Amino acid sequence: MAERIPIVPEGIGANPAFSPGVRVGDFLFVSGQVAQDGDGNTVGVGDCEAQTRQVMARIRTIVEAAGATMQDVVKITTFLVNLDDYPAFSRVRSETFPSSPPASSTVVVAALVRPEFLVEVEAVVHIN
Numbered sequence: 249m250a251e252r253i254p255i256v257p258e259g260i261g262a263n264p265a266f267s268p269g270v271r272v273g274d275f276l277f278v279s280g281q282v283a284q285d286g287d288g289n290t291v292g293v294g295d296c297e298a299q300t301r302q303v304m305a306r307i308r309t310i311v312e313a314a315g316a317t318m319q320d321v322v323k324i325t326t327f328l329v330n331l332d333d334y335p336a337f338s339r340v341r342s343e344t345f346p347s348s349p350p351a352s353s354t355v356v357v358a359a360l361v362r363p364e365f366l367v368e369v370e371a372v373v374h375i376n
Contacts, residue, residue: 249272250272250273251272252270252271252272253270253271253272254267254269254270255267255268255269255270255271255276255310255313255314256268256269256313257309257310257312257313258286259286259309260286260306260309260310261284261286261287261288266279267279268281268306268310269310269311269313269314271314271375274374274375274376275372275373275374275375276310276311276314276316276371276372276373276375277370277371277372277373278307278310278311278370278371278372278373279370280327280368280369280370281303281306281307281310281368281369281370282299282303282360282361282362282365282367282368283298283299283300283302283303283365283366283367284302284306285302290362290364290365293364294364294366295336295366296328296330296333296336296337296366296367297336297337297339297340299365299366299367300336300337300340300341300367300369301340303367303368303369304340304341304344304369307321307369307371308344311371311373314373314375315375316373316374316375316376318344318345319348320373320374320375320376321345321350321371321372321373322350322351322372322373322374323350323351323352323353323371323372324341324350324351324352324353324369324370324371324372325352325353325354325355325369325370325371326341326352326353326354326355326367326368326369327354327355327356327357327360327367327368327369328354328355328356328357328366328367329356329357329358329359329360329365329366329367330356330366331356333366333367334354337354337367350371
């Protein structure tokens, strides 16, 4: 197996339990990202669109730290706690990936790790 390289960019709060991203060969696997700032504070409490923007910004930070761009994202998996928030999430996803969007799955879940989180997104990236 290719070497596993943890990607832990500045501005993404470190968690000793997992890496924000792990590069293996030409692929980067981005852990599920939630709407937190670098200090661990929730961004956009009660606002799925604001939370999704923060989530995508965090993913972008990790992707760029690995030497890739958002155009290199090939798959995202999204977890929403409320299906009614899907249109807000979808708007931001469309802005984030305006052309050649990645493969995408969305799952509605009972809850995320903290009750104020409305959305979580993980990604797979192919680095050229």
